[in-house]
Amino acid sequence: MGLSQVVGRLIGVREHVVDPGGGGADRVPRPVPALVVGGGIAGMSAAVVLAERGVAVTVLEAAPHLGGRLGAWPEALPDGVQRNEHGFHAFFRQYWNWRSILRRVDPALGFLKPVPGYPILSEQWPTEEFGKLPPAPPANLLALLLRSPSLRL
Incomplete structure (x- = not known):
């Protein structure tokens, strides 16, 4: 059971x-x-x-x-609702x-x-682009690890 x-x-x-x-x-x-x-x-x-x-x-x-x-x-702010x-x-x-x-x-x-890319912005690292990865795992994860300055093993 x-x-x-x-x-x-x-x-x-x-x-x-x-x-x-x-x-x-x-x-x-x-x-x-x-x-x-x-x-x-x-x-x-x-x-x-x-x-x-x-x-x-x-x-x-x-x-x-x-x-x-x-x-x-909605959030009430001094200059209106946001x-x-x-x-x-x-x-x-x-x-x-x-x-x-x-x-x-x-x-x-x-x-x-559709958008051509999906940029990730960071103060610490260069802008990364997640939009041009292979569509299927694990190829997309491996490609990301190979090119990303912020993701390391």
Whole structure:
């Protein structure tokens, strides 16, 4: 018996097994509640997929807003209201699950704009460019280690 099954039995939660290959059941066979902890990309992706399958989802988020690192909130300043954010600026290729969620709104992802690079600025090191790396691991990690002045073994 796995840990999730033990915890589920202790607190009276039933599991619904979903194919990890992304197929899974179209709908759950009976009403099932689920609790998703965290309203960032991963939590909201899980909540959307579960809700699409008929699961009654409750999302718990510690912050007063959803979005995690995507979130933004108004901040009152002396010269007016400013929107603050955590600084998440790009949907990288490896966020395939989030792109799948976004395709529900725009199948072509036309609202996402490719950028030629992703520069990282530092006071201590020269500007680094993460946009021109090979797309697949481990080649991208090796290329980054070979050319980066700030990342050393």
